[in-house]
Structures are given as C-alpha cells and as structure tokens.
Amino acid sequence: MGDIGVGKSSLINYSIEDEQVINYSGETNLVDITFKKINLKDNAIINYGMWDFSGKQDSIRIRTELYQEFHSIAYCFDLSNKTSFQNLENWIKEVKKYGGEKLIPICIGMKSDLNKVVDFNTVQNFCQKNKMNYFETSIKDLNSVKKFFVEFGNVLFDYIKKGK
Ligand SMILES: Nc1nc2c(ncn2[C@@H]2O[C@H](COP(=O)(O)OP(=O)(O)O)[C@@H](O)[C@H]2O)c(=O)[nH]1
Numbered sequence: 001m002g003d004i005g006v007g008k009s010s011l012i013n014y015s016i017e018d019e020q021v022i023n024y025s026g027e028t029n030l031v032d033i034t035f036k037k038i039n040l041k042d043n044a045i046i047n048y049g050m051w052d053f054s055g056k057q058d059s060i061r062i063r064t065e066l067y068q069e070f071h072s073i074a075y076c077f078d079l080s081n082k083t084s085f086q087n088l089e090n091w092i093k094e095v096k097k098y099g100g101e102k103l104i105p106i107c108i109g110m111k112s113d114l115n116k117v118v119d120f121n122t123v124q125n126f127c128q129k130n131k132m133n134y135f136e137t138s139i140k141d142l143n144s145v146k147k148f149f150v151e152f153g154n155v156l157f158d159y160i161k162k163g164k
C-alpha cells in the first residue's frame with residue numbers, strides 16, 4: 001500500500017530481474033501479481049507472492065476482498081516526499097476498515113538514495129505505534145533490495161514459527 005509514485009512496482013519488478021537494476025516506470029494495472037523465491041536462515045525458503053495494487057481508488061473493491069487472503073501488508077512511502085509518509089495513516093485506516101488488521105504490517109521507506117525529508121524519529125515512532133518492522137530500500141542499491149527481501153522473509157518466518 002502507498003501513494004502512487006513512491007516506488008512499489010519498481011521494488012517488485014527489480015526483484016524479478018534479481019541482480020539487475022531495471023528502470024521501471026510503467027503504470028500499475030489494478031493489480032499485478034509476482035512471485036519470488038528467497039533463501040532464509042535455517043535452510044528455509046520463502047516463496048513471496050506479491051500483489052502490487054495501483055494506488056487508484058478503483059482498486060479498492062479488489063483490495064478489500066483480498067485482504068482476507070494475505071499474510072502481510074507493506075505500507076510504503078517515499079523518503080523524499082513527506083506527504084507520502086503522512087498519507088500512510090489513510091492507508092492504515094482503509095486496511096482496518098475492510099478487515100485487514102490481522103495482517104502482519106511492515107513499513108518501507110523507499111528511494112533512500114534521494115534526499116531524505118522524512119524525519120527518522122518520526123518514522124520510528126510511527127512504526128512503534130503501529131507495531132511495524134521498518135525497512136529502507138532503494139532500487140539504486142542492490143544490497144538494500146536483497147537485504148529487504150531476506151529480512152522481511154525472516155520476520156514472516158518468525159511469525160509463522162510462533163504460530164501466527
Ligand atoms: N531515485 C529513485 N527513484 C525510484 C526508486 N524507486 C522508484 N523510483 C522511481 O519512482 C517512479 C515511480 O515508481 P513506481 O514503481 O512506478 O511507483 P508506484 O506507483 O509506487 O508503483 C519511477 O520513475 C521510478 O523509476 C528509488 O529507489 N530511487
């Protein structure tokens with residue numbers, strides 16, 4: 001979830017191409033689904049099924065029907081765009097309203113290569129309040145993307161081990 005242009009599709013598309021930096025600038029359909037396998041700790045493998053929603057209002061109906069099916073939800077903002085961070089409150093409200101509060105929430109600060117205008121402490125407080133793990137990514141930095149997919153996988157893996 002997150003405003004249009006924060007970099008959601010780029011992160012997912014980058015992961016398809018794996019080692020390459022790809023220059024993604026397409027419009028997202030109502031929803032695009034992508035799979036990606038990643039090796040985690042303890043010889044575990046996670047097979048991500050990623051649902052990339054267009055930020056447009058007309059995808060609300062599909063999103064809300066699908067919330068029941070997901071394990072986790074990523075709230076995404078652009079570190080160089082304050083409004084995109086402030087709007088996360090609205091995305092959270094929408095998810096709650098339609099029954100997605102059981103999903104494991106994470107928060108991703110995107111475009112970490114750009115000039116960051118969102119205050120780190122504010123982000124930390126926000127994540128603490130909403131019980132979200134926080135990640136930063138940039139599609140200009142392969143390591144940040146790899147690190148994200150492994151660490152996020154480990155977070156999910158721990159939840160599953162605990163029986164959530
Ligand atoms: N500098 C920089 N630009 C990015 C990054 N990720 C995405 N972009 C650019 O931001 C624009 C919007 O990206 P997109 O993935 O379509 O956003 P979405 O609407 O959230 O899916 C595109 O022009 C991307 O090339 C990043 O990590 N760093």
Ligand SMILES: [Mg+2]
Nearest residue numbers: 008009027028
């Ligand atoms: Mg998109």
